[in-house]
Amino acid sequence: MEALALKLMSAVPALAGVPLWAMTLLVMVVVAVILLVFALTFGGLGSYVLRKVAGDIQVRIGPNRVGPYGLLQFLADGVKLIMKEDIIPAKADRFLFALAPYLVFVGSFAAFVVVPFGVGLIASDLNIGVYYVMAVTSLVVIGVLMAGWASNNKWALLGGMRAVAQIVSYEIPVGMALLPAVLIAGSLSLQDIVRSQGGLLGIFGWNLFHNPFTFFSFFLYFTAAQAETNQTPFDLPEAESELVSGYNVEYSGIRYAFFFLAEFGDMFVVAALASACFLGGWHVPFFRAETLPGAWGNLLSLGAFLVKAFGIVLVMMWVRWTLPRLRVDQLMRMSWKYLVPLTFVNLLGVSLWLLVFRGKGIPQLIASIF
Amino acid sequence: MNGDGMGLREYINDIVEAVVTTAKGMRITARYGVDAKEEVTQQYPEVRREPEERFRGFLRNDIARCTSCTMCVKVCPVDCISLESVRGADKKMVLVSYDINIGRCMYCGLCVEVCPPKSLTHTAGYEMAMFERGEMVLHFVQEEGGEIKARVAKQVAEAAAKAAEAAKAAEAAKAAEAAKPAEAAKPVGLPAANPAPKEDLSAEAPGGSKADPEKKA
Amino acid sequence: MTRPTEALHTQEMLINMGPQHPSTHGVLRVLLRTDGEVVVNARPDIGYLHRGLEKIGERVTYAQFMPFTDRLDYLAGMNCNCAWAWAVEKLAGIEVPERAEYIRVIVSELNRISSHLIAFGSFTADMGAFTPFLYSIREREVVNDLFEMVCGNRLTYNYARVGGVSADLPQGFLEKTKEFLDYFEPKIDEYNNLISYNKIFVHRLANVAVISAKDAVGYGLTGPNLRGSGVKFDLRKDEPYSVYPKLEFDVCVGTGERGALGDCFDRYMVRINEMRQSIRILRQAVAQIPEGPVMAKVPRLFKPAAGEVYFRSECPRGETGFYIISDGTTNPSRLKIRTGSFVTMNIFETVTKGLMIADIVAVIGSFDIILPEIDR
Numbered sequence: 020m021e022a023l024a025l026k027l028m029s030a031v032p033a034l035a036g037v038p039l040w041a042m043t044l045l046v047m048v049v050v051a052v053i054l055l056v057f058a059l060t061f062g063g064l065g066s067y068v069l070r071k072v073a074g075d076i077q078v079r080i081g082p083n084r085v086g087p088y089g090l091l092q093f094l095a096d097g098v099k100l101i102m103k104e105d106i107i108p109a110k111a112d113r114f115l116f117a118l119a120p121y122l123v124f125v126g127s128f129a130a131f132v133v134v135p136f137g138v139g140l141i142a143s144d145l146n147i148g149v150y151y152v153m154a155v156t157s158l159v160v161i162g163v164l165m166a167g168w169a170s171n172n173k174w175a176l177l178g179g180m181r182a183v184a185q186i187v188s189y190e191i192p193v194g195m196a197l198l199p200a201v202l203i204a205g206s207l208s209l210q211d212i213v214r215s216q217g218g219l220l221g222i223f224g225w226n227l228f229h230n231p232f233t234f235f236s237f238f239l240y241f242t243a244a245q246a247e248t249n250q251t252p253f254d255l256p257e258a259e260s261e262l263v264s265g266y267n268v269e270y271s272g273i274r275y276a277f278f279f280l281a282e283f284g285d286m287f288v289v290a291a292l293a294s295a296c297f298l299g300g301w302h303v304p305f306f307r308a309e310t311l312p313g314a315w316g317n318l319l320s321l322g323a324f325l326v327k328a329f330g331i332v333l334v335m336m337w338v339r340w341t342l343p344r345l346r347v348d349q350l351m352r353m354s355w356k357y358l359v360p361l362t363f364v365n366l367l368g369v370s371l372w373l374l375v376f377r378g379k380g381i382p383q384l385i386a387s388i389f
Numbered sequence: 390m391n392g393d394g395m396g397l398r399e400y401i402n403d404i405v406e407a408v409v410t411t412a413k414g415m416r417i418t419a420r421y422g423v424d425a426k427e428e429v430t431q432q433y434p435e436v437r438r439e440p441e442e443r444f445r446g447f448l449r450n451d452i453a454r455c456t457s458c459t460m461c462v463k464v465c466p467v468d469c470i471s472l473e474s475v476r477g478a479d480k481k482m483v484l485v486s487y488d489i490n491i492g493r494c495m496y497c498g499l500c501v502e503v504c505p506p507k508s509l510t511h512t513a514g515y516e517m518a519m520f521e522r523g524e525m526v527l528h529f530v531q532e533e534g535g536e537i538k539a540r541v542a543k544q545v546a547e548a549a550a551k552a553a554e555a556a557k558a559a560e561a562a563k564a565a566e567a568a569k570p571a572e573a574a575k576p577v578g579l580p581a582a583n584p585a586p587k588e589d590l591s592a593e594a595p596g597g598s599k600a601d602p603e604k605k606a
Numbered sequence: 607m608t609r610p611t612e613a614l615h616t617q618e619m620l621i622n623m624g625p626q627h628p629s630t631h632g633v634l635r636v637l638l639r640t641d642g643e644v645v646v647n648a649r650p651d652i653g654y655l656h657r658g659l660e661k662i663g664e665r666v667t668y669a670q671f672m673p674f675t676d677r678l679d680y681l682a683g684m685n686c687n688c689a690w691a692w693a694v695e696k697l698a699g700i701e702v703p704e705r706a707e708y709i710r711v712i713v714s715e716l717n718r719i720s721s722h723l724i725a726f727g728s729f730t731a732d733m734g735a736f737t738p739f740l741y742s743i744r745e746r747e748v749v750n751d752l753f754e755m756v757c758g759n760r761l762t763y764n765y766a767r768v769g770g771v772s773a774d775l776p777q778g779f780l781e782k783t784k785e786f787l788d789y790f791e792p793k794i795d796e797y798n799n800l801i802s803y804n805k806i807f808v809h810r811l812a813n814v815a816v817i818s819a820k821d822a823v824g825y826g827l828t829g830p831n832l833r834g835s836g837v838k839f840d841l842r843k844d845e846p847y848s849v850y851p852k853l854e855f856d857v858c859v860g861t862g863e864r865g866a867l868g869d870c871f872d873r874y875m876v877r878i879n880e881m882r883q884s885i886r887i888l889r890q891a892v893a894q895i896p897e898g899p900v901m902a903k904v905p906r907l908f909k910p911a912a913g914e915v916y917f918r919s920e921c922p923r924g925e926t927g928f929y930i931i932s933d934g935t936t937n938p939s940r941l942k943i944r945t946g947s948f949v950t951m952n953i954f955e956t957v958t959k960g961l962m963i964a965d966i967v968a969v970i971g972s973f974d975i976i977l978p979e980i981d982r
Binding site for chain 2: 666669670671672673674676737741744747751754755756757758759762764772773776796799800801803804805806906
Binding site for chain 3: 073077079173174177180251254255259260261262263340341343344346347348349
């Protein structure tokens with residue numbers, strides 16, 4: 020941020036008099052606002068796409084009344100949610116009840132900071148990127164439990180309890196499934212991880228095809244992440260047909276909207292991580308986007324990244340509209356008896372592979388033969 | 390994901406089965422998701438499904454043909470039909486009011502089945518909206534009940550007067566000229582003209598009442 | 607389960623599941639006492655939809671009660687219509703033309719398919735998969751179209767009459783029925799591929815709420831719930847009525863193929879397989895239906911001789927029986943309706959002990975209860 024501020028100050032002479040800290044702050048705010056707008060737009064359009072996908076799969080049409088093809092449906096929904104009465108149940112813990120949705124939203128939004136959107140397009144390329152994402156998304160748990168507890172509703176409490184158990188359990192396989200990418204890149208920074216998958220090997224430079232273990236790792240991550248974002252088949256915290264709506268059952272209006280946006284934010288973060296760690300992030304297959312002059316490289320890589328991320332989001336929705344829901348004990352069993360051991364075995368496999376083949380993946384090995 | 394003491398083979402089988410069955414399901418949903426022809430939704434207000442011939446929509450009574458026999462009232466299991474009639478000058482019943490509480494009606498069609506002159510029928514109408522429950526009553530006789538009663542009473546009185554007159558005349562005629570039957574035929578012909586105004590009224594009534602639900606729809 | 611200790615005090619939680627709850631199939635209220643997610647006790651509280659149908663039956667004539675039987679089980683109105691007609695005919699000793707009997711069997715079996723479709727669809731929706739529900743609705747719409755063609759209504763049919771049916775089949779009905787059967791038969795395999803054998807779905811249902819054959823009989827379960835426990839009992843076969851003896855079909859029973867015999871999955875599969883059998887019955891009935899009148903000569907206001915009769919028929923949700931006491935007037939003197947769902951609620955408390963909250967939903971779905979039948 021400071022570097023960007025310095026660059027700006029040197030480029031625009033009128034800004035030369037502004038103190039560095041103020042300029043840095045300004046840049047931070049602008050970047051944050053851009054990310055926020057992106058998150059909100061994604062939440063809105065994501066809800067539209069989700070419903071459209073649901074409609075298509077369920078031989079229906081989906082939203083088609085507001086705007087062309089119902090594209091403005093999310094605006095109508097947003098306006099509705101804002102206009103709605105904000106109800107706080109009489110016996111709720113008012114402070115926690117009011118705080119919870121923001122905590123959940125902050126938890127999912129904060130992860131956007133390290134999402135590598137493109138060449139140089141990252142709010143902050145933390146050297147602990149992956150770790151940071153894991154840490155801040157865990158904040159969601161506290162918000163959800165808070166919401167469940169403060170609602171003073173038994174269904175909400177059950178939902179909150181389920182959410183905590185679920186997210187805490189699935190944190191481990193998610194982390195373990197991401198580690199192979201970290202091992203290959205030798206860095207926790209997401210930009211470094213993306214860079215490590217470049218090269219003219221095209222899609223074979225991706226970690227997905229690095230070795231068989233990373234291939235499985237991707238699917239393990241996808242499964243575990245689906246659970247971490249409370250998507251069907253792991254949507255137990257808000258299991259519509261069991262817990263009515265789970266932890267957010269008492270929420271209405273704008274507070275509900277925050278839960279809603281957080282859910283879509285989580286979805287995007289998961290998809291972004293998957294694409295950055297396994298699908299080559301912003302790399303365009305068979306092309307070096309970073310060599311393009313000016314902003315074109317940035318834009319092209321941004322496009323490539325978004326296409327990959329949205330593709331994963333679409334698959335998540337597809338899964339969501341296909342599968343039934345697990346039971347809570349099966350969910351735990353799946354994490355501890357299947358995902359955790361498998362991810363550990365995978366991690367071991369990747370480590371051994373890297374040791375044996377000196378960090379080279381199958382494509383590189385094949386390429387080195389010729 | 391079942392037993393605790395499972396072997397490695399079961400463990401792997403479990404995973405494989407989960408993946409395979411999920412993939413199967415996802416193939417089906419994908420096929421429906423991609424194939425736009427599979428969409429079955431009809432855009433209701435714009436696209437309307439033609440109701441079948443036997444469709445049991447709102448009831449409609451063609452009161453020109455109604456004989457006020459009250460069969461429909463008797464057969465209705467929920468008492469949603471109310472009917473009032475008075476005896477007209479020609480001894481036939483004249484409808485004073487024929488109301489169907491459409492909010493109570495369960496569209497069973499028993500009344501239509503029993504209707505002897507087949508004046509009561511189901512229409513294809515099924516759309517109706519109103520603000521109050523009281524509005525959910527279909528009136529099939531448009532004219533004020535009191536007016537009909539008064540008119541019929543007048544007609545009956547007139548007919549009675551005429552009949553009495555005729556009878557008197559006939560008696561007088563009989564007394565005066567026993568061999569002139571032409572005069573006696575006159576009072577018989579007169580009441581036959583009575584139904585004329587009744588038919589006028591009934592011809593417009595069903596149209597008017599029918600227009601109501603349609604307009605609202 | 608946590609055992610209360612002096613240091614850590616735990617408490618059972620009392621939760622009201624319903625009467626407004628997405629998966630209680632109406633207005634069933636279940637009083638859940640839970641220890642966390644584990645259900646200690648689940649007590650169904652019924653009566654929120656009580657309309658006094660039996661008392662209404664005493665007030666209206668035999669013919670007038672017909673539309674009320676639509677409301678007995680709104681997902682299987684035709685079956686209830688026919689059951690009532692058969693009961694009154696048995697009471698009054700009325701002979702029904704054969705064509706009318708065939709028509710009744712055809713509409714009953716069609717309705718069985720549409721009712722089982724809803725059972726299947728809502729069950730999967732309860733399990734969290736919403737898509738199969740819409741597929742099942744799509745197929746059910748075709749059946750509804752057929753019913754609209756034959757009787758004019760899509761839900762409350764009021765089609766059967768004492769002595770026959772209200773109207774003959776319309777032109778093209780049998781062809782359309784055949785068309786539907788050809789279209790529908792492969793869809794069952796699609797359902798099986800999509801959800802029935804899905805790993806998650808199987809795991810949610812297998813070994814959950816196992817009812818032994820002895821318990822099933824002892825608690826008076828009927829229909830698919832009884833057959834799910836492996837008891838081969840179907841009124842269409844074991845106490846044949848109408849033209850069922852002339853039609854060939856198998857009685858589907860649970861096999862315990864994915865878990866213990868008599869678990870939720872067996873009850874679910876019985877319904878899926880019964881749809882196949884209904885298709886079989888329909889194909890035969892459509893081929894065999896004779897020409898002729900569809901209504902016997904029955905006086906409009908008939909007075910059956912004083913006496914009593916109990917007639918039971920196989921409805922989609924089990925045995926629907928009408929017990930009628932006649933005192934020789936136009937109205938029944940006393941009417942008792944025995945329905946499958948109501949009796950099924952007896953065993954609910956027993957089988958749900960120790961399950962999880964999510965399983966309660968599975969149990970309700972696997973019993974395929976319908977509230978108007980329970981409360982009448």
